[in-house]
Amino acid sequence: MAISEKRQLERVKVIKALAHPSRLTMVEKLAEGECCVCDLQKLIGDDISTVSKHLSLLKNAGLVDTDKRGVQVFYSLRVPCVTDFLGCVEKVLSEKNEKSSCSKCK
Amino acid sequence: MAISEKRQLERVKVIKALAHPSRLTMVEKLAEGECCVCDLQKLIGDDISTVSKHLSLLKNAGLVDTDKRGVQVFYSLRVPCVTDFLGCVEKVLSEKNEKSSCSKCK
DNA sequence: ACATTAATTGGCAATTTCGCCAAATAACAA
DNA sequence: TTGTTATTTGGCGAAATTGCCAATTAATGT
Numbered sequence: 001m002a003i004s005e006k007r008q009l010e011r012v013k014v015i016k017a018l019a020h021p022s023r024l025t026m027v028e029k030l031a032e033g034e035c036c037v038c039d040l041q042k043l044i045g046d047d048i049s050t051v052s053k054h055l056s057l058l059k060n061a062g063l064v065d066t067d068k069r070g071v072q073v074f075y076s077l078r079v080p081c082v083t084d085f086l087g088c089v090e091k092v093l094s095e096k097n098e099k100s101s102c103s104k105c106k
Numbered sequence: 107m108a109i110s111e112k113r114q115l116e117r118v119k120v121i122k123a124l125a126h127p128s129r130l131t132m133v134e135k136l137a138e139g140e141c142c143v144c145d146l147q148k149l150i151g152d153d154i155s156t157v158s159k160h161l162s163l164l165k166n167a168g169l170v171d172t173d174k175r176g177v178q179v180f181y182s183l184r185v186p187c188v189t190d191f192l193g194c195v196e197k198v199l200s201e202k203n204e205k206s207s208c209s210k211c212k
Numbered sequence: 213a214c215a216t217t218a219a220t221t222g223g224c225a226a227t228t229t230c231g232c233c234a235a236a237t238a239a240c241a242a
Numbered sequence: 243t244t245g246t247t248a249t250t251t252g253g254c255g256a257a258a259t260t261g262c263c264a265a266t267t268a269a270t271g272t
Contacts, residue, residue: 037219155251
C-alpha cells in the first residue's frame with residue numbers, strides 16, 4: 001500500500017529543506033552546537049535576510065529549534081540523525097565516482 | 107574547515123533528487139526491487155515522459171542504475187542506505203508533531 | 213523618548229523546476 | 243520494410259525557489 005499523498009509531501013518538505021548548499025552548511029554547523037543568526041550569516045556570507053529566510057524554512061520543516069535570548073536568536077539542530085543522513089549521501093557520491101570515472105580503468 | 111563549495115553542490119544534487127514526491131515514491135518502490143519504467147509510470151500516474159525525466163535525474167544523481175533488456179529499461183536502487191535516510195526524515199516529522207501539536211497539552 | 217543592534221518580513225526580478233505534448237530513438241516482430 | 247511497443251528528448255508555459263533591498267519588529271542601553 002502506498003504512502004498517503006499528504007505524508008509524502010511532509011517528507012519531501014524535510015528533504016527539500018536540506019537540499020540547498022547554504023542550508024546544508026548551516027545544518028552541519030548546527031550539528032556541532034547552537035548558533036545565533038549572526039554567526040551563521042558570517043559563515044554563509046549572504047545577506048542576513050537571506051540567511052534568516054533559510055533558517056525559517058529549516059524551522060518550518062521541523063529540523064531546527066529557536067531560542068531567543070536578548071536581542072539574539074539561537075538556532076539549534078533538533079534531530080541529530082541528520083549526520084547519518086549525510087553519511088548516506090556521501091556513500092552515494094563515492095559509489096557514483098567509483099563506477100562512472102574509475103581511476104583504475106583506462 | 108568548511109567543505110568545498112563543489113563538494114557541497116554534489117551533495118545537494120543527491121538530496122534534491124530525493125526532494126520530490128514522485129521521485130521519492132519511486133525510490134521507495136525500487137528499494138523493494140528493480141522495475142521497468144512502465145511499472146513506475148503506472149505507480150505514479152504522470153505522463154511517461156515526465157516519469158522518464160524523473161528517472162534520468164535520479165540516475166544522474168547516482169541513486170539508481172539502469173539495465174536495458176529488450177525494449178524495456180529496468181531501474182534499480184544503487185544505494186540501499188536510502189531507506190535509513192528516510193528513517194531519519196520520519197523521526198524529524200514525529201518529533202515535530204510531538205512538540206507543535208502536543209495532544210497532551212491543552 | 214531615542215538610538216543601536218539583531219532578526220524578520222514584504223516585495224520583486226532572476227533563475228530553476230515541473231509536467232505536458234509532440235517528435236525522435238531503440239528493440240523487436242511480422 | 244513496416245508496424246508496434248517502450249523509452250527518451252526537445253520545447254514550452256506554469257509554478258516554485260532564490261537572494262537582494264527596503265522596511266518593520268524586538269530587545270536593550272543611553
